[in-house]
């Protein structure tokens with residue numbers, strides 16, 4: 345089932361993110377600014393503290409790309425060894441624990457250090473998992489960072505804000 349908003353209805357958005365060096369969180373903040381510019385009511389949480397998906401019209405999930413896909417315990421340890429501050433639980437674990445069938449729309453995003461095939465995409469993995477839970481995924485996007493620890497490449501935060509606005 346696709347959630348359809350009546351004209352004038354407020355859109356409730358839940359954003360669940362993971363970050364090791366802060367870049368995906370900065371991209372998420374820009375996306376949220378875009379969503380709020382359209383009047384959306386947005387809750388932002390990391391995977392460890394995310395509330396239940398209840399009365400959510402749009403579920404937005406984002407993570408850094410690790411080893412071409414979603415971060416896991418091993419790649420988080422590698423990030424920590426490089427000076428990052430990874431969470432104990434990330435979006436992969438959160439998506440695994442997501443209950444039953446969801447009826448909301450969804451969108452997935454990630455951060456990457458390259459745009460080629462071999463860069464991979466955490467967002468692709470997020471999209472696949474969201475679809476397994478019945479989420480109607482309407483958009484997926486990758487945002488470029490300049491190096492493992494960032495910062496976001498020129499223009500990417502502005503692009504993230506526009507992308508967020510396009511979802512609103």
Ligand SMILES: Cc1cc2nc3c(=O)[nH]c(=O)nc-3n(C[C@H](O)[C@H](O)[C@H](O)COP(=O)(O)O)c2cc1C
Pocket residue numbers: 362363364365366367368369407408409410411412413419420422423426455456457458462463464489491492493494
């Ligand atoms: C263990 C590890 C593996 C990574 N693998 C990839 C990769 O396969 N492709 C890629 O584009 N970036 C890769 N990166 C770079 C991350 O995408 C980059 O650190 C991340 O986007 C920064 O986001 P964050 O600040 O939110 O952690 C990797 C980083 C780490 C720590």
